[in-house]
Amino acid sequence: MIARKATSGVACMELHVGPLFDRISHVNPELDHSLCARYPQIFSDRDAPKRLCAMGRGFEVGDGWYPLIDLLCRALQRETGCRGAPQVMACQVKEKLGSLRFRVRHASERQHAMITFAEAVSTRVCDVCGVAAWPGHATDATGAPRCRQHGDPGRIG
Template structure:
C-alpha cells in the first residue's frame, strides 16, 4: 500500500493499527514482541484501501457499542485475498473481518474495481486492466 494510504489508515484508526509490542496471552512470562503489522505494515495494494477503511470504521463502531478493541497483527494479501489477522474480535467483529476478506476476492487489489482471482506468477485478484500487473 502506498505510504500515503498507509499513513491515513494508521491515523484514522490508531487503536486498531497500533505498533505497541504484542504479548502472548497464553504465556505471560514471554516478553511482548513487535507484531508483524508493526514491522511490515500493510502488505497489500491500494485497491483494497476502501474495503479496509469500511472494515475498520465498522470495527471501531462495534467497539464504541461495547465490543472489545480489535488490534491488527498482520494485514496482507495471500492467495489473491485479504488476510486481516487480529487480536480481540468478538463473534460479530470476526464476521466483519470474514466478510471483508471474502469481498476482497472480488476487488482488484491494484485499483479497487471489480476483479477476479487469476493465476499470473501467483494467485492474485485483478481487473482486466491490471491483469498483468
Template sequence: MKEELNEKLFHEFPALFESCYGSKPKDPLYYWGIQCGDGWYELVHSVSELLTRHNPEIESEQIKEKFGGLRFYHTHGDDYASGVVEMAGHISFQICEACGDPGIKRDHDGYISTLCEKHKGRKSKAIGKDLAATTPIDDDIGNGWLRLIVALKKIIKWDVEKNGMPPVVDLTIKKDNGQLHVEFSGGDQSTKGMVDLIIHYSKKIDEHSGHIITATIREKSNEIGS
C-alpha cells in the same frame, strides 16, 4: 499498499494499529505496512471503521493478501468482528487489488491474485467468477451492489450449513432512497457483522459499475498485474 495510504489508516485508527505501528516497532505491520494493493484501501478502511466502532480494544496484528484474498488478523475479536472480517475477505475476491474496480481471481504463473481486465497481465488465467455475471440481474439493483449481495447470500448459506450459524430468515435486500438496505431475522452477531460490512462498503462504490467513488486511488495505482 502505498505509504501514504498506510499512514492515512494508521492516523485515522490509531488504537487499532498502535500495537503494530507504534509501541511494538518489531511487528510485521510496522516494517511492511499493509501488505496488499491500493485497490483494497477502501475495503480495509471499512473493516477498520466497523471494528473500531464495535470495540475500541480490537487491535490489528497483520493485514495482507493471501491466495488472492484479504486477510485481516486482529485481537479481542468476537462473533461480530469475525463476521466483518469474513465478509471482507469473501468480497475481496470480487475487487481488483490494484485499482478497486470489479475483478476476479486469476493465476499468473502460480501466483494467485484478484485483478480486473486492465490489470490482469498478459499471462494470467481466470480461475474465479464474476458473481454478478453468474447471477440473474435484479432490475432494481445494479451489478456493483449485486456482487456484494450474492457474496453475502453465499457466505450466510455456507456458515449456516457448515459452521453452525443459526438460520437466517426473512432476508430482505432492497434499494431505498439511493442506498442499499438489508433486513433479516435470525442469524447471530456474525451475521450482523457481515451485513454491516456490505452496507458500509456499498456506500463507497458506484451501484452499477462497482467502481470506487470515494477516492482517487484507481488513478494512482501501480500495474501490479503486468
C-alpha cells in the same frame, strides 16, 4: 530458508525470506498513514519492530484494497464504540492466496464475522485499482485478484 538459533537455551525459528520479501506489494505511504491516523487503536502496533510484530512490516496489500480496509476498520471501530465490543488490534494485514488476510487480537464473534466478510469481498476486488475483479479471470502470479486492465490476459485463475 529456515535456520535454528539457540537463545538462552531455547531453540527459536528464524525465517530468512531474501528476495521474495522484496516482491511483496505494500499500500503506498500516504494510504498507510491515513489508515493509521484514522484508526490509531486498531493499528497501534504499526510501528512495532518487524521482528516482533508482523504489523511492523506495514500493510502488505495493494492500494486497490484501501477502501475495503478503511470500510472494515470503520465498522470494527463503530462496533467497539457503539456496542461495547472489544478494541480490535491488527496483528497483520496482507494478501495471501488471492485474498485479504486481516489478523487481529481481541475481536468479538461479530467483529470476526465482519473480517471474514471483508476477506471474501477482497477476492472480487482488483488489488491494484479497486474495481471489480473476478476469480479465475486474470490474476497476477501470486493469485491476487485483478481487473481486466491490470491482470495478465494469458493467465487464468
